Amino acid sequence: MTDLKTQINSQSSNKKVSPPVKKPGSFLGSMNLAVTLLVMLSIASVIGTVLKQGQAPQDYIVQFGPFWADVFNVLGLFNVYGAMWFVLVLIFLLISTSVCVYRNAPTFIKDMKQFSEKLSHTALKHQPNHISFVTQMPLEKQQNYASALLQHNGYKTKTYRREDGSVTVAGLKGSWNRLGYLFTHISIIIICLGALLDSNLLLKYRELTGNLQAETRAVSLDEIDQKSWLSADNLSFRGSINIPEGGDADILFLPYEEGFLVQQLPFKIVNKNFRVEYYDTGMPKSFESDLILIAPELDKPIEATIAVNHPLYYKNYAIYQSSFGDGGTELQLKIHALKSPRTTPLKLETTINRVEPLKTPDGKFNIELNDFKMHNIVPATEEQMAQTGKKMHNNGPTIIFKVRNEQGKAWEYENYIVPSMQEGRLFYMTGVRTLNSEPFRYMFIPADEKRSKERFFQFLALLNNPVESVEIFSRLYPKGENTTDESYQLQQNLLKQLLILFRAKGYEGIKHFIESSIPSEDQEKVTQYYFQQVSFALQTLYLEVLKREGVISGHDNDISDFNKRWFEDALRAISSLSQYGPPMYFEVENFTQIQSTGLQITKSPGKNIVYFGSAMLIIGVFFLFYVRQRRVWVHIKPNDKKANNYETTVAAKDNKNLPETKKEFDTFANKILMFNQQTFDKPATLD
Amino acid sequence: MQQETYLDEFKNADKNAFTLRDATWIAFVLFGTLYAWIQYGSLMDGYEIGILIGTSLTVIWLGRFWKSMQGFTVLVSLVTMLALWTYHAHGNLITANEEAFFLRFLISSQSAIMWMNALFVLATFTYFLALYNKSSFTYKTARSMVWAASVFGTVGMMVRWRESYLINPEYGHIPVSTLYEVFILFVVMTAIMYLYYEQRYKTRALGGFVMLIISAAVGFILWYTFGKDAHVIQPLVPALKSYWMKIHVPANFVGYGAFSIAAMIGIAYLVTEKTLKKNPNSAFANRMPSLEVMDDVMYKTISLGFAFFTIATVLGAMWAAEAWGGYWSWDPKETWALIVWLNYAAWLHIRMSKGWRGTPMAWWAFIGLLITTFAFLGVNMFLSGLHSYGEL
Numbered sequence A: 001m002t003d004l005k006t007q008i009n010s011q012s013s014n015k016k017v018s019p020p021v022k023k024p025g026s027f028l029g030s031m032n033l034a035v036t037l038l039v040m041l042s043i044a045s046v047i048g049t050v051l052k053q054g055q056a057p058q059d060y061i062v063q064f065g066p067f068w069a070d071v072f073n074v075l076g077l078f079n080v081y082g083a084m085w086f087v088l089v090l091i092f093l094l095i096s097t098s099v100c101v102y103r104n105a106p107t108f109i110k111d112m113k114q115f116s117e118k119l120s121h122t123a124l125k126h127q128p129n130h131i132s133f134v135t136q137m138p139l140e141k142q143q144n145y146a147s148a149l150l151q152h153n154g155y156k157t158k159t160y161r162r163e164d165g166s167v168t169v170a171g172l173k174g175s176w177n178r179l180g181y182l183f184t185h186i187s188i189i190i191i192c193l194g195a196l197l198d199s200n201l202l203l204k205y206r207e208l209t210g211n212l213q214a215e216t217r218a219v220s221l222d223e224i225d226q227k228s229w230l231s232a233d234n235l236s237f238r239g240s241i242n243i244p245e246g247g248d249a250d251i252l253f254l255p256y257e258e259g260f261l262v263q264q265l266p267f268k269i270v271n272k273n274f275r276v277e278y279y280d281t282g283m284p285k286s287f288e289s290d291l292i293l294i295a296p297e298l299d300k301p302i303e304a305t306i307a308v309n310h311p312l313y314y315k316n317y318a319i320y321q322s323s324f325g326d327g328g329t330e331l332q333l334k335i336h337a338l339k340s341p342r343t344t345p346l347k348l349e350t351t352i353n354r355v356e357p358l359k360t361p362d363g364k365f366n367i368e369l370n371d372f373k374m375h376n377i378v379p380a381t382e383e384q385m386a387q388t389g390k391k392m393h394n395n396g397p398t399i400i401f402k403v404r405n406e407q408g409k410a411w412e413y414e415n416y417i418v419p420s421m422q423e424g425r426l427f428y429m430t431g432v433r434t435l436n437s438e439p440f441r442y443m444f445i446p447a448d449e450k451r452s453k454e455r456f457f458q459f460l461a462l463l464n465n466p467v468e469s470v471e472i473f474s475r476l477y478p479k480g481e482n483t484t485d486e487s488y489q490l491q492q493n494l495l496k497q498l499l500i501l502f503r504a505k506g507y508e509g510i511k512h513f514i515e516s517s518i519p520s521e522d523q524e525k526v527t528q529y530y531f532q533q534v535s536f537a538l539q540t541l542y543l544e545v546l547k548r549e550g551v552i553s554g555h556d557n558d559i560s561d562f563n564k565r566w567f568e569d570a571l572r573a574i575s576s577l578s579q580y581g582p583p584m585y586f587e588v589e590n591f592t593q594i595q596s597t598g599l600q601i602t603k604s605p606g607k608n609i610v611y612f613g614s615a616m617l618i619i620g621v622f623f624l625f626y627v628r629q630r631r632v633w634v635h636i637k638p639n640d641k642k643a644n645n646y647e648t649t650v651a652a653k654d655n656k657n658l659p660e661t662k663k664e665f666d667t668f669a670n671k672i673l674m675f676n677q678q679t680f681d682k683p684a685t686l687d
Numbered sequence B: 001m002q003q004e005t006y007l008d009e010f011k012n013a014d015k016n017a018f019t020l021r022d023a024t025w026i027a028f029v030l031f032g033t034l035y036a037w038i039q040y041g042s043l044m045d046g047y048e049i050g051i052l053i054g055t056s057l058t059v060i061w062l063g064r065f066w067k068s069m070q071g072f073t074v075l076v077s078l079v080t081m082l083a084l085w086t087y088h089a090h091g092n093l094i095t096a097n098e099e100a101f102f103l104r105f106l107i108s109s110q111s112a113i114m115w116m117n118a119l120f121v122l123a124t125f126t127y128f129l130a131l132y133n134k135s136s137f138t139y140k141t142a143r144s145m146v147w148a149a150s151v152f153g154t155v156g157m158m159v160r161w162r163e164s165y166l167i168n169p170e171y172g173h174i175p176v177s178t179l180y181e182v183f184i185l186f187v188v189m190t191a192i193m194y195l196y197y198e199q200r201y202k203t204r205a206l207g208g209f210v211m212l213i214i215s216a217a218v219g220f221i222l223w224y225t226f227g228k229d230a231h232v233i234q235p236l237v238p239a240l241k242s243y244w245m246k247i248h249v250p251a252n253f254v255g256y257g258a259f260s261i262a263a264m265i266g267i268a269y270l271v272t273e274k275t276l277k278k279n280p281n282s283a284f285a286n287r288m289p290s291l292e293v294m295d296d297v298m299y300k301t302i303s304l305g306f307a308f309f310t311i312a313t314v315l316g317a318m319w320a321a322e323a324w325g326g327y328w329s330w331d332p333k334e335t336w337a338l339i340v341w342l343n344y345a346a347w348l349h350i351r352m353s354k355g356w357r358g359t360p361m362a363w364w365a366f367i368g369l370l371i372t373t374f375a376f377l378g379v380n381m382f383l384s385g386l387h388s389y390g391e392l
Ligand code: HEM
Pocket: A028, A029, A030, A031, A034, A037, A093, A094, A096, A097, A100, A103, A104, A181, A184, A185, A188, A621, A624, B345, B348, B349, B352, B353
């Protein structure tokens, strides 16, 4: 057996096949063009992911400077996937593949069926693998053996007898490999066509011919230009719409170029209810909408619940859960005037997404109610984690709104509706900022014993009322016997001035006043005295508030630790009021949440075509890689000079010339040689 | 006399003899499937029963195609059952992973994964030692380590699956949804695929090279575990609750794993070729498989990877169609998957049609891995998009 192996000396060679003659279209269908296009497509895709697409032009100018922003824009790099050259690459890919298929398909199909059994002896000797030897085994036996051997190994065989008495047994296996080539390439064409059907090519055409134009203004529906409307028979689209709970819609907005288009739908969608469910970690578990679909052709409306990953399919439309937001939550607000001595707040009934004008002694303002959030999940502090054992903490609902003055300057607020625990005490948080890019700066309004803000606003109102404050001082601390009228008056005045100063600018304000109006050698003494006086005044007023509340019966009562802490917290809040913007605090007294669901609706006639193409591609790829087209020939030629003497040639070819090919060939050749040797001691080897 | 008998060799030889071992194997898998169905069938819907049957058939096929998978599957099943049983014996409380000895030190998902990590790193050194001392025994040891690591890794994933339900039934999910989980999937898939190629093409000298990338991934897993607490089981965000994910992700990782093997063989090829150029009788090159074999295995792994990556990308598109409302949105992750696909399509075209072999293809396979790595990791780190999971 081992000697045999050396004897076989099979001559596998990797001879280069001579290049085919150039045919028309050979450039379009060439491998070089195909690989170039594939590489171009890759590079374009890289650009598309690295450069943020479809941003506002200013953003690009800031990022790249005006020159490069302009160059990139002309090259279409800010909208690569819609750029003309990108579309051209895709079209050439389509053409190149089509030409390749067109050129190769007939040959390949023929190749799949034919056994090449008529190949001449010389041609066989030019196959990548071949061997010849002389044998005396009868022809018929050889022929039968070769057929059986090949068939046993899964080959189909065909036998051909020539006039000179020679016989060829030709075997063919794995012709589906060729099918693989056809499948993969045809599938690429099918996928591209399907995708084209779903692209906005038709819209581009309508835009070029002038009867379509994107709407770029933010205007109400009835003001939108007729040229920006698309009728319900539009071939394909993908757009989105927000529908508040209880509301309905029969249109979609399609983002297009720098604006949008309005797509008319052939049905109406009602949003009955939208829900978010949460895990105990505070992460959202599900987003669901209960929808009703009403269409003229339906006897009964369709009711369905959709969720992320569970869309509703109706005819060739699909309705997806894609986002959510506020759909106009109803709010009952109390507006506390922070500089007023009165404690009755202004009441306002409104909804999110509205703008409310407000006239105040400090000027006219517009209140823009932007958002309501039911949950504000933040990483838990260590304190909270110890309490609840959870990593996340819910700070409860908030409203987000802007207060804009007549000059257009706006302060944005985020007000929490329920108090949250900080170092064991409850506070109502309210955040403010003037720039979108800044984080909110928070003020903490301490909750009183009833968990309300009532006491805080009572105390604040009293501080805002110097006249009443002075009355309280004089009632509690009447003029002593050894004080002159004048100095008593001065004392009262000082308290009043200090209170006004504190209320306007906090402790910092008093300090600043001393530094700017008292000679430096007296500053220290005066500071001490003033601070003593102002804290005396503040304490007195605080005790008065407690007494009015009925917590204490007289100013000499002891007060609880809680109330002491509250006082410090309140003063901290009040002294930061000067940074809080326009002097108003918006308290949410009551709310009814109304959410909106964000739906994406598509009509995608190309989808099933693309899926069909994809299935074909996968099948094709497997045929291509896991089926090898192999041919084996056994040629038996009688020697015209000697009877019972034959020259037998075994040859093989594999369209993929892998190491396996040679091994397989060697096995076949060995077997045939062994078979022929059975009756003869010395086979003579040719070649 | 010979007239009648000379074709007997073909008549008697049954093409694919069906042995007792095959029957036992099929019975084992069917029994396991039935058991899973009895245990959890009431919780499954139509899709999941479909997936169960599909998995069962795939495992049967895999075991018949590659016998070593049979022992592997049996071992993984038994050890997993032992872990689940231990949890059961401790009242199905997740805290059992601290109390029960077996779980704590061996087969709770966290411990099993740590064993896997350690064994993979050890195997890397052992493979290189074997390359150095040419000892068959050392090679066998290295190979056993990789098998053991793969068993631990697979058990770790199976147990983690169960643990996610023990923590809170609402959290329960198959562990293929976070970056941490898919990294484990990646190392196990890559290792098992490599073992197949090693056995089939006698390429054990390549073991060290392939294990290098696995060790790199293990390094990442360790950093991710200790630096970022990424191993903690979290519930799934709504976008990831999809049947598509369960097949999309594993298909993707067959692709990634195969491409990684190809790239590492590419490196081995380049190193060997360089040594041969300097010294045709180099002892190192003598120990390596021949250049032709490396070239061939590189081609085979890339074909396999390409086929599965194609499936994965198509599944991803179908998932996107269901979750985002469009099968293709030019989202960065999608786009990079396309880039990876196009790259290997070009590689295969050049090889199949132009007949390029050897050095340029080895370089290209290596560059392909860089592109793949960016698609796998870089996109999540540097580009924002709809693919929300697995931020670093
Ligand atoms: C992505 C789009 C594709 C394009 C633009 C493309 C283009 C081409 C072109 C132009 C040729 C040359 C035909 C010739 O020489 O006459 C070719 C050949 C080939 N392509 Fe593709 N192809 C694509 C995808 C694929 C895919 C996905 C596969 C499967 C892996 C594939 C496998 C092949 C094979 C095996 C050949 C050689 C056929 C032969 O001559 O034996 N192609 N392709």
